Amino acid sequence: MHINPYFLRLNFTNPLVEDDASSAQYDPSTGYLTVTLTKEIKGQEFKDLDLLAKLLAPRPTVQEPLVEVISSESTAEDPDNLVSRTQKLSLHDREILEAAQNGWQLPQKVPPLEQPTLSARAQYGFLNMHSGYFTNVEYTANEINELGSEAEKLTVLERRQRRIEHEDDKWDEEHYMADFVDDSYIQELNHWTHPHVSDSVSFTYTDKENTIMLNLPRKEYIPTAAQTHGLYLTLVTLLFAYAYDARTTQHDPTPESAWTICSLTPCLSALDPPPYGSEVKLSMPELSVAEVSASFVPSYRRSLAFPLYRSFSLAEKCREDVAHIMLKGKRSIFRCLLEMKDILDHHEVYYIYSKIWLDDFCVWTQAYASDDTLTRLGNMVKHAIVAKDSLGWDIEQLEAAIRQLQGPERREVDSDDE
Incomplete structure (x- = not known):
């Protein structure tokens, strides 16, 4: 689920599907986001839904055999060259590309505590x-x-x-x-x-x-x-x-x-x-x-x-x-x-x-x-x-x-x- 600037990844024990019955509604007056998801197999029991740490934990990755690159040639003038295009990507675009290749396993970290500054924050309202x-x-x-x-x-x-x-x-x-x-x-x-x-x-x-x-x-x-x-x-x-x-x-x-x-x-x-x-x-x-x-x-x-x-x-x-x-x-x-x-x-x-x-x-x-x-x-x-x-x-x-x-x-x- 993605609501800029937030990305929430939940890993369920059983598969889901996205269809017309799936929806998400946000109520600004209460602050609740209600998400409706459809089971791939109707009637299947989803266990441990109350274990939030388990839902937020990343899926285990399957170790693939490593490939050693003996040599490679890239030409900056070649617009179709994958290496040159990747190097031109911004840091944000690289993170998105890497996440897509890794099943959207974006790192989810607790933001560090803000260090106190001498400048006072503006007051209003x-x-x-x-x-x-x-x-x-x-x-x-x-x-x-x-x-x-x-x-x-x-x-x-x-x-x-x-x-x-x-x-x-x-x-x-x-x-x-x-x-x-x-x-x-x-x-x-x-x-x-x-x-x-x-x-x-x-x-x-x-x-x-x-x-x-x-x-x-x-x-x-x-x-x-x-x-x-x-x-x-x-x-x-x-x-x-x-x-x-x-x-x-x-x-x-x-x-x-x-x-x-x-x-x-x-x-x-x-x-x-x-x-x-x-x-x-x-x-x-x-x-x-x-x-x-x-x-x-x-x-x-x-x-x-x-x-x-x-x-x-x-x-x-x-x-x-x-x-x-x-x-x-x-x-x-x-x-x-x-x-x-x-x-x-x-x-x-x-x-x-x-x-x-x-x-x-x-x-x-x-x-x-x-x-x-x-x-x-x-x-x-x-x-x-x-x-x-x-x-x-x-x-x-x-x-x-x-x-x-x-x-x-x-x-x-x-x-x-x-």
Whole structure:
């Protein structure tokens, strides 16, 4: 069994076959890999399955007679020469070739203990409590990780620089202009109403939600005033990503929902939580509309650079959704976080972001967040103003150019004009 970068070799006492009934399923929420194998002879008893050391032991090799090579000639110019081709193989390819010739008897060794180093490992996630989750990230299909294999050693400032550069690289003027000109579907999305916003009746949590709550960690958090300040601002960015996915899917998550939520949240894709901008001063005891507006800037930028639908008006609607959800109280906020957590928990790669952010955020929101502060924050989100020129792109100029092209009397546009 092979799941990069791991290779598991098991030696059974009796033969097996690989057919349609054979399968392997990995459950990221529990960490269990369930493998179904088919016996070559049905009904045959497999003994000693509980002896793990025996299953992991290599098969005994059969000693073959040695062959002495008297002489050999090889020409470097001969592309079909086996010796020259073998010498050109990399060390990894040679190991694979030798393993294939030896019945895949790859050496399985316990990795040596890491020697302590003077360089401190980077901290990230909720209250910077986590590290080590991205040690082998290059072996996973993590498409939203913007830090690559350096995620474990980059500083906070370096993460932010990487994030901004990636957003600028992904910004596509033509995509934005196309959605601005042909905005019929965008308008449909803008007129949709989130059920958590329209429902005025008090709700009770479902059995599924209660099950998720029971599995949340039992932790006590003692954050500083500055950390608490940052958590409230981070909550705003999480809810924005949730609102965008909910609005674009009509509250019916798709297989792309996990990617969308992670891509639109800076603290997930770049491990870069608020505060953002010079307006934010965590030394201030109270939140302000200016710093809330600044916290939305990266969310707006990412909503215009990454997903399928890229519209400033759609981003504004998502901000309004965040305000409505927050003003409905802690229970509605907590339900949205549980929905986000459930989406990420069932993704084979992005579940790690649930571990380092959403698990703790769910507990903190329910047990530690202040109802009064959440209400004030909801009003600030409602009155927040995100100027188009604050995004760093020429959005106003692009829209003005399109309006000028269309003119007061919108004419038919032929293929050349398009």
